[in-house]
Amino acid sequence: MSPVMKLIILFREFIYYVHIFIYALRDEMENKPKECNHSWWVYSTAIEDQTLEVECPKCKSLGAVLDPTSKEWAKAFYAPQCPYKWREGNRVHHAINETFNK
Ligand SMILES: [Zn+2]
Known part of the structure; x- marks a missing residue:
């Protein structure tokens, strides 16, 4: 595998983890069920x-x-x-x- 290909794969993996982090952070910000004073x-x-x-x-x-x-x-x-x-x-x-x- 060429170094460029390796770099691309590594970059894609990096982006994947960035997305996971952003989604987790967003959930944390928006959905705080334990702190919510629920309105059912x-x-x-x-x-x-x-x-x-x-x-x-x-x-x-x-x-x-x-x-x-x-x-x-x-x-x-x-x-x-x-x-x-x-x-x-x-x-x-x-x-x-x-x-x-x-
Ligand atoms: Zn609630």
């Missing part, structure tokens, strides 16, 4: 589990309301077309953050 919005339902799916638009964390009442469940039917704010943050389980967070 119901955006969908999980029909099989009968749970409400919520997202915090500020930090993009995802969560679920595991025990919706039948009234809450009925209201959430329209959430995919018309998301609405969920005010009982203490009922949101968002352990799935850790796995879904990019």
Whole structure:
């Protein structure tokens, strides 16, 4: 392999790591789920589990309301077309953050 080719490969690798660094930094700046004072919005339902799916638009964390009442469940039917704010943050389980967070 020519030295020029080696240099090109090395440079490409360098750029690759620079990108990874920038993406990691950007995630760190934009998505701070642990520091976020979440504002939950119901955006969908999980029909099989009968749970409400919520997202915090500020930090993009995802969560679920595991025990919706039948009234809450009925209201959430329209959430995919018309998301609405969920005010009982203490009922949101968002352990799935850790796995879904990019
Ligand atoms: Zn948040």
